[in-house]
Amino acid sequence: MSPDGRDEGPAGETPRYFDSHCHLTDDRLGEDRSDVIGRARERGVGEMVTVGTNPDDGIAAAELAAATDGVWATAGLHPHEAEAWAPGVGHRIEDLLARPEVVAVGETGYDLYYENSPREEQGASFRAHMEMAAESGLPLIVHTREADRETREMLEAYRGSVRGVLHCYTGGMELLESAVDAGWWISFSGILTFDGFDGAERVRAVPDHRLLVETDSPYLAPVPERGKRNEPAFVRHTTAALAEIRGEEPAETAALTRRNGRRFYGLEQ
Template sequence: MLVDTHTHIHDPRFDADREAVIKRARTTGVDVMITVGTDLATSRAAIALAKQHSFIYATVGVHPHEVKDLTSEILAELRVLAEHPRVVAYGEIGLDYYYDHSPRDIQRERFKDQLSIARTLDLPVVIHTRDAQEDTLAILKEDWKDRPGVFHCFTGNPVYATQALQLGFMVSFSGIVTFPKATELREAVRVVPLDRLLIETDCPYLAPIPHRGKRNEPSYLPAVAKTIAAEKSPTSLDEIARVSSDNAKRLFGIAVQG
C-alpha cells in the first residue's frame, strides 16, 4: 500500500480519463491519494473530487504564484472550505522566487495570512518553496515552529532538509529524485529519518524515470518509492511503503486502508 501525498488529479488534464487514472493507481498499490488546491477554484475542485471517493482527500490553499490575486474575501472563503471534513491540510502555500509570478512582499504577507488560517483550524500545512530558502525558513520559524506540516516536492540539499526537520516538518520526495542529475537530492533522502519521510507524484507534473516526459499520474508512485528504498538500503521497498503510509496517516489524520 502506498499513499500519494500530493497530486492534482482534479486538474483538467485528467478530465478525459480521470476515473481510469484513479483505477490504475489502485491497481498498482496506490490506495490513498491527496489532491491539492492551488487557488480558490482548484480548492473547490479538490473537495468535489474527494467527496466522490472515500480514499481521496483534499487540501485547500493558494499557491505563491497566485497570491497576487488573493483578497481578504477569498481568504475568508478558503477558511470556510478548509473546515470541510474531506480537507486534511492547508496548502499548498509558501514562497516561489524562481518565477516571481507574484511580488515577493505579497508572497510573504499572504504566506503568513494562510499560516494563520491553518493555525486557527489546527490543520497541517503543505509547503511549496523554490529559490526562497532563507525567507521560507524564517517565516516558518516565527509562525509555525514545531507545528505539523510537510515540505512538498523537496528539491533542496541535505542542509536544507535538516533545517526543515529541525522545524518539525516532514519532507516529501517526488519523481525528481529519480532524475539522473538529482545527485544532491538523493543525498538529502539519506538524512531524512524514516519517520519523517513522505512520497508523492505531484501529478500531472514531474513524471519519474522511466516515465519522464509523460503526463504524470499516481500509478507512477512506485518508481519514487523504489528510488527512495535504494538510497535507504538495506531498507526494503515494502518498508518504505509502510513507513511513508504510516507517516501520511499520522500527519494528515487519514485512513490508509485500501
C-alpha cells in the first residue's frame, strides 16, 4: 500500500478491477449512484456488472448500463422473489436478454437458508432460467445458499448446455468440484475477509481461469468496511484477501479476475 492508501502493483500503478456482481440499481445505492460509480473508477474498478433481481430491476439495470461506460447488466428473477415466477415474467426477461448491454441471465438459484419463496417455486424459476441460458447462449448467474444438493442436481441436468457462475460462493467442496468439472465458474465476495472464514481450501480449489471476484454491493461489505453499505470501490479488499489465500500479489489477482470477468461475460478484450 502506498501512503495515500492505494494498493499499487509492481509498476506503481493502481491495479484495474472487474466487479463481477453488484446491484447498482438497489435503493441503497440509488441516491448517490453516480458518486458510487465515480469512486469505483477512482479506485481502478473500470468494469462492473449490475445484476437484475426481477424484470423491473432488469430494465433499470439495462438502462443504467446503456448510459454508463464500463457497466453491463443482467436479467433474471432472484430466488427470494421466485414466488413471482410466471411465463409472463420469463417473456419480460427474454426481451431484456436481446439488449446488447445485457450480458448474462440471472440471478437465479436456490436460497434455502432464508427460503423467502417456497423451494418448489425456486426450483421452477431456476429451471426456466437454465432454459433461457441454454437458448440464448448467455452465461447464467446462480445464487446458492444451503442448497448444495439441489444446485448440483440442476447443474447436472444441464451439463454441457449451460455455462455459468456460482456467485458469492459459500457452499461445500463437493458442489464446487462438480460445478468446476461441468465447466462452471466460482465467484467470491467480501465474506472471505470476515473473521472466522474457513473456506481457504475451497478458494484454492478453483482453477485460475474460472475465478471471479465480486462485491455483491450494497450487501456484504468486506473488512475493513464491514457493516457499512458496500460499493464496487471496495472490491480491492476482497481481491487482496483472495491474493493472500492464493499466495500471490493483489495486482496479479486483480489482473486475473479482470481478464476472467471479461471472458466470462463475453466482452471484447
